[in-house]
Amino acid sequence: MGLYTFKGGVHPFDGKEYSKDMPIVQLKPGKELAFLLSQHIGAPAKACVKKGDRVLVGEMLAEAGGFVSAPVYSSVSGTVKNIEKRKNAVGDPVDAIIVENDELYEAVPQKEKAELADLSKEDIIARIKEGGVVGMGGAGFPTHVKLAPKEPEKIEYVLVNGAECEPYLTSDYRCMLEYPDEIVGGLECILKLFDNAEGVICIEDNKPEAIKVMQKAVEGKQRMKVVTMKTKYPEGAERCLIDAVTGRKVNSRMLPADAGCVVDNIDTVIAVYDAVICGKPLIRRIFTISGDAVVNPRNYEVPVGMSYKEIVEDAGGFKGDPEKIISGGPMMGFALFDLDVPVTKTSGAITCFLKDEVSKAEETACIKCGRCVRGCPARLLPYKLCDLAEHKNAEGFEEAYGMECVECGSCSYSCPAKRPLAANIKAMRRTIMASKRK
Amino acid sequence: MDNKYQVSVSPHVRDSITTQKIMLMVIGALMPACIFGVVNFGLHALLILIITPAAAVASEYIYEKLMHKKNTVGDLSACLTGLLLAMNMPPEISWWIPVLGAIFAIIVVKQLYGGLGQNFMNPALGARCFLLIAFSDRMTTYYPTNGFINTLWNVEGTTDALSGATPLAYLKLGQHFDLKALFLGNVGGVIGETSALLLLAGGLFLVCKKIIEIRIPAVYLGSFAVLTLVTSVVRGYNDPLIFTLEELCAGGLMLGAWFMATDYVTSPVTEKAQYIYALLLGILTWVFRLIGISSEGVSYAIIFMNCLVPLIENYTKPPAFGISPEKKSAGKEEKS
Numbered sequence: 001m002g003l004y005t006f007k008g009g010v011h012p013f014d015g016k017e018y019s020k021d022m023p024i025v026q027l028k029p030g031k032e033l034a035f036l037l038s039q040h041i042g043a044p045a046k047a048c049v050k051k052g053d054r055v056l057v058g059e060m061l062a063e064a065g066g067f068v069s070a071p072v073y074s075s076v077s078g079t080v081k082n083i084e085k086r087k088n089a090v091g092d093p094v095d096a097i098i099v100e101n102d103e104l105y106e107a108v109p110q111k112e113k114a115e116l117a118d119l120s121k122e123d124i125i126a127r128i129k130e131g132g133v134v135g136m137g138g139a140g141f142p143t144h145v146k147l148a149p150k151e152p153e154k155i156e157y158v159l160v161n162g163a164e165c166e167p168y169l170t171s172d173y174r175c176m177l178e179y180p181d182e183i184v185g186g187l188e189c190i191l192k193l194f195d196n197a198e199g200v201i202c203i204e205d206n207k208p209e210a211i212k213v214m215q216k217a218v219e220g221k222q223r224m225k226v227v228t229m230k231t232k233y234p235e236g237a238e239r240c241l242i243d244a245v246t247g248r249k250v251n252s253r254m255l256p257a258d259a260g261c262v263v264d265n266i267d268t269v270i271a272v273y274d275a276v277i278c279g280k281p282l283i284r285r286i287f288t289i290s291g292d293a294v295v296n297p298r299n300y301e302v303p304v305g306m307s308y309k310e311i312v313e314d315a316g317g318f319k320g321d322p323e324k325i326i327s328g329g330p331m332m333g334f335a336l337f338d339l340d341v342p343v344t345k346t347s348g349a350i351t352c353f354l355k356d357e358v359s360k361a362e363e364t365a366c367i368k369c370g371r372c373v374r375g376c377p378a379r380l381l382p383y384k385l386c387d388l389a390e391h392k393n394a395e396g397f398e399e400a401y402g403m404e405c406v407e408c409g410s411c412s413y414s415c416p417a418k419r420p421l422a423a424n425i426k427a428m429r430r431t432i433m434a435s436k437r438k
Numbered sequence: 439m440d441n442k443y444q445v446s447v448s449p450h451v452r453d454s455i456t457t458q459k460i461m462l463m464v465i466g467a468l469m470p471a472c473i474f475g476v477v478n479f480g481l482h483a484l485l486i487l488i489i490t491p492a493a494a495v496a497s498e499y500i501y502e503k504l505m506h507k508k509n510t511v512g513d514l515s516a517c518l519t520g521l522l523l524a525m526n527m528p529p530e531i532s533w534w535i536p537v538l539g540a541i542f543a544i545i546v547v548k549q550l551y552g553g554l555g556q557n558f559m560n561p562a563l564g565a566r567c568f569l570l571i572a573f574s575d576r577m578t579t580y581y582p583t584n585g586f587i588n589t590l591w592n593v594e595g596t597t598d599a600l601s602g603a604t605p606l607a608y609l610k611l612g613q614h615f616d617l618k619a620l621f622l623g624n625v626g627g628v629i630g631e632t633s634a635l636l637l638l639a640g641g642l643f644l645v646c647k648k649i650i651e652i653r654i655p656a657v658y659l660g661s662f663a664v665l666t667l668v669t670s671v672v673r674g675y676n677d678p679l680i681f682t683l684e685e686l687c688a689g690g691l692m693l694g695a696w697f698m699a700t701d702y703v704t705s706p707v708t709e710k711a712q713y714i715y716a717l718l719l720g721i722l723t724w725v726f727r728l729i730g731i732s733s734e735g736v737s738y739a740i741i742f743m744n745c746l747v748p749l750i751e752n753y754t755k756p757p758a759f760g761i762s763p764e765k766k767s768a769g770k771e772e773k774s
Contacts (some may be wrong), residue, residue, distance in 0.1 A: 039516055048680045167451065205514055211503035239760065251760030325443050328451040337445055356444040364457055364513060365555040370707040371455075379759040381707065409449030423447035 003205055004244040005230035008377040010410045012233055012331060014206065015168040015351075018290045022298035024174050027314055030104075034096040035037030035061050035072050040140040042068030047097055053080045056166030057107035058281055061097045064129070068144045070345075071132040074099055075303030076282035077106040089334050089341050089370045096342065099305065111279030116185075121152075121193050124276050131275025132282045132345070137161060137236070137265035138328065140362045142344040143272065145194055146264070149257035155194040156260040156363035157246055160187055160269050162203040162210065163229060166329030168351045171286040172266040174299045176203070176210035179270055180217035184224070186273035190264065191223055197262070199224040202245055206231040233331060234408040238263050240377045252404050267348070282400035284342055289315045293322035293352035302343050309339040309352055324356040331409050361418035372411035372421055380437035381412035386421040394435070397428050403427060457554075459512035463649050463668070467640035468521060468697065474636050475629040479529035483629045486536055487524045489669040494520030500542050501549050513556050519543050522562035525630020525693060526737070528579060535573055539565040559744045560704045570737075595669035606727070606734065610673045620687035627689065634687035641696030654705060654716045655695040659686060661720025669728050691723065694736035704744040710754040719743050 026262040039043040045062035049055060055074045062072040078101045080089070086096035119127070129144035149155065160183065176183065187199045201218065203211050205228050218224040227234050231246055239250045241263060248259040256263050267286050274280040283304050290297040295316030302311060312318070323324070326333035327341065330351055372382035380401055387395040405425055412422040478483045498516040502509050510516075520540050527536045543565035551557045570577045605615040605625050619625050623633025631637075644650045666685045670678035685691070699705060699719055706712050719739050726735025 010453070012449075012453070152471065175461070195690055212511065243759075249760035251758065323444050324450060326448075326450055328447070328448075332448050333450065334448065335445040335450065336443060338442060351450075353450070356446075356450070358446050358450055359444045361452055364510070365553060367457055367460075367515075367555050367702045369460065369702045371453075373707050377759065379756055381756075383707070400755075404758040413449050413451060414453050414455075416453070416457050416460055418452060418456070420447070422449060426447060 003230040004202070004227055005232060006235070006240040006243045006377060008375055008379065008410065009232040009240070009419060010375045010413050011231075012167050012323075012413055013332075014231075015290065016170050016173070016206070017432060018168065018170075018292075018294075018297035019288055019299055019310060020170045020173055022170075022174075024171075024178055024286060024299045024301050027300045027302045027306070027311065029076060029303050029306035030310045031100055031101055032081070032307075033074075033076055033078075033101060033303070034307070035074065035098045035099065035305045036038055036086065036088055036342060036344055037062050037065075037072060037095045037097070038088070039072060039304070039346060040070045040134040040204070042066060042142055042145075043364055044095065044170055045072045047083055047095075047336070049080050049097065051080055051082055052196040055080060055099060057105055058106050058283060060281075061099070064132075064142075067243060068136050068142055068329065069143075070147050071130070071281070072097070072382070073132055073281040075281045075305050076101040077104050078102040085189070087337075087341060088344070089336060089347060091337055092127075106244040114279065115279050116188055117130050117193060118190070119189075119276065124189055124193060124246070127276045127279070128272055131280065133271045133273065134282070134345050135141060135265060136267040136271065136346060136348065138332070138346055138348070140344075143264070143268060145191060146262065149193045149262070151160045151257075152194050153196055154260055155197045155257060156244075156346065157186065157262070158190050158197045159241055159245060159263045160199065160201040160205075161236050161238075161241055161263055161265045162201055162214070163241060164207070164245065164266075164320065165231070165233045165235040165237075166331055166333075166349075168290040169288050169329045169349050170290070171288045171299055171348055173207050173210055175266050175270060175286055176207070176286075177213055180213050182270045182273045183214070183266060184217045185277060186269035186271070187224060188221070189272055189276040190262070190269070194262070196333070197223070201226045202229055202241055204229050204231040204235055210268060227321055233413075234377060234406070237377060237406050237408055238403040239406060246382055282345055285347060287311065287343065287347065288349040289352075290349065291322075291326075293318050293320065293354045295319055304343055306343045308343065308347075309335070311343070312339060312348065312352070318352065320354055322352045322354055323359075324353045326351040326353075330375075331413065332407070363419055364417040366417055366419060369416060375410035375414040377408060377410065378406050380405060382421045382425060383419075385428070386411075386419060386424045389424040392428075392431075394428070394432050398432065402428060403432065449748070457513045457515070461518050463516065463647055464644065464697065465518055465521060467632065467643045467649075468525065470636040470640060471623075471630050472521070472525065472692070473528070474623055475525065476634045478624060478632060479629060480723055483529045485533065486527050486531065486629060487521070489533055490524035490527070490536040491517045491520030492522070493537040494544050496542045496622070497544040501717065502553075505549075507553070510554060513554065515542055516548075517560045519548070522630075522697065523565050526562065526566045526628050526690065530579070531576060531628050535569060539569045544570050546606055547627055552758060553585075555703055557703060558747070559741055560698055560701050563698055563741050563744075566737055567741060575627060600768070605684070608659070609681070609685055609688055610727075612670075612673060612681075614676065614681065615684050615688065615733040617680055617684050617687065620684055625688075631690045631693045634692045637692040637696055644696070644700075649714075650696075650700040652704050653712050654700050654719075657713055657716035658695045658699055658719045658723075659691070661717050662686070662691070662723050663720075666728060667718065669724070685727070689727075689734060690736040694740055695719075698736075698738050704747060706747050706751050706754075706756060708751065708756050710756065711750045714750050714754065715743055715747065
């Protein structure tokens with residue numbers, strides 16, 4: 001049988017060699033941690049501690065601020081120093097609870113391990129909600145909302161996204177090698193919610209070891225299998241993944257559930273296991289630090305709230321002066337102004353480059369070569385959309401399906417004229433979305 | 439704020455391909471056919487192959503200088519245009535005709551429409567057709583090959599192959615022409631079109647390097663071949679299959695199908711539009727060559743289809759991923 005794949009996409013240098021063989025190391029945070037109240041899509045969490053309070057590891061710092069929201073827990077024990085504005089990875093100041101680490105790591109009493117068989121569907125959802133689990137692939141959509149679609153019996157596939165198509169990132173890969181049983185356990189919890197669904201662990205064919213380990217882990221399990229996908233960026237984008245594995249096409253106005261699918265990232269599934277079975281809230285993140293500017297690229301388990309700066313220091317700091325630091329991977333990550341950014345539930349990596357190839361690239365005229373069109377997983381005409389965006393033609397942009405863009409960046413990557421296609425298209429999308437909200 | 443690090447919108451990496459590399463690759467793919475042209479026709483051909491690209495590059499440089507536009511000579515597109523035009527010149531042509539053509543190609547067909555990427559017509563072909571009309575006699579006087587290839591490869595050169603009449607003139611009458619000579623290229627014609635073998639090799643090189651897709655040349659040559667085969671059967675020519683192969687190898691078809699019909703700027707971008715474009719190219723070439731009174735047809739067919747590209751693209755807009763075409767039209771009705 002052929003490998004699962006989708007139409008479009010590109011093949012950037014994957015850079016995974018830097019860190020793929022480095023086992024996950026637990027990292028201790030420094031003196032001060034910042035817990036952002038907005039680490040997810042939806043309403044920000046509401047602080048439930050105040051300045052001067054002593055908090056323990058696993059203690060709730062902020063409760064969910066609505067249905068589409070998630071609580072935030074402390075990853076250390078210590079004292080609440082302040083509640084103030086801190087910059088997130090994108091550079092926006094957001095409310096954060098600052099906790100001073102007393103380095104005792106005194107934890108709230110450990111809950112007894114639950115047996116999945118004893119839990120009802122409602123219990124599972126409640127525990128996921130309680131645990132503050134959000135989608136850790138990047139978007140941060142609260143998992144308890146995602147796992148409670150209107151018609152759960154219509155869900156036929158629970159796709160565990162182990163594609164990790166983003167270059168340089170190896171955290172999901174390491175999780176699959178090191179925590180296969182937790183992944184399978186988390187998937188069992190999710191499958192219990194959907195009686196008619198099959199759990200599919202989706203892995204790109206450039207990770208043969210992970211495929212082997214996961215195949216062994218699912219052996220003998222009911223309604224569970226591992227599929228091998230062709231290595232191609234953005235294989236792990238939700239719509240591409242669904243198309244590759246099920247052949248179903250999801251557009252921007254649909255949810256995966258409309259196509260009978262639920263997609264969860266590897267680390268999210270582990271977080272589900274921790275929350276449902278172990279009763280542990282989400283206070284850590286599997287994290288890759290990589291790129292040619294890092295002395296020791298590696299994979300960490302980092303506590304939420306820790307500063308990026310401390311992670312870089314632990315990885316041996318920089319070789320020379322990096323020109324570009326990216327929160328996330330090079331295709332979809334955010335370029336950072338500085339390293340004083342706290343880890344959130346959705347941060348998965350820092351990639352550091354000595355040279356920034358983008359700022360030096362000279363933009364030339366579009367020659368209509370069609371590379372952006374062939375690379376676009378949404379089957380758009382990026383060169384035309386870019387043109388419409390430059391002319392601020394919102395109507396034409398929407399008519400040309402501009403809102404179907406998944407912002408994967410394949411167009412900019414493949415452009416021989418080095419045109420900022422994705423940047424212009426994204427900017428136009430923001431403008432249109434903002435005008436629609438009004 | 440200290441701007442210690444570069445900040446830009448993702449993606450933060452780029453493919454290593456550039457416009458210049460693409461043009462260089464195409465120029466490289468044309469080199470075997472050019473060298474063959476020099477060997478086949480002599481040193482005057484070499485002169486034409488050098489001065490035409492030089493004139494094209496100089497025109498672009500001077501025009502951009504005068505208009506205070508960014509100098510784009512470095513992208514090698516003007517050089518490629520000049521080279522393609524030179525390859526379309528009869529080997530003994532006076533030097534100033536291709537120079538005039540190069541100026542016309544760059545200034546009128548390319549720069550006046552806004553430069554690279556904005557022209558709707560292939561500049562080299564636009565200039566060739568301009569020259570064909572302005573200097574019909576000089577542009578269609580073909581001289582025999584110097585016979586060097588025949589001695590070199592020990593091919594039995596027929597007198598036909600060495601005479602000035604182009605192979606297409608024979609084929610027009612339904613007569614056969616030496617297929618081997620046509621395939622290898624030791625026949626009369628313009629400098630760069632004679633060797634079907636080397637042009638095919640160059641085209642396949644570009645396909646392997648993913649510079650062009652095989653879709654346009656394959657559909658173009660395929661549709662032309664089918665129509666020609668049917669015509670030759672209907673007309674009762676001897677060996678219709680051989681006749682079809684001779685038509686495929688003769689004239690500017692190989693050069694046109696692999697290197698001019700595939701010009702990015704003047705051909706469609708989307709798959710469906712490319713099929714239609716290439717199919718119509720095949721039909722038009724067949725009409726011009728086998729139905730009309732002219733024996734030449736490739737240049738005109740491509741130029742004509744260049745003009746239709748916006749129309750074809752407009753009617754074949756692909757729907758986005760996950761959106762069915764019916765829904766789109768339904769949405770439109772709702773709006774109105």
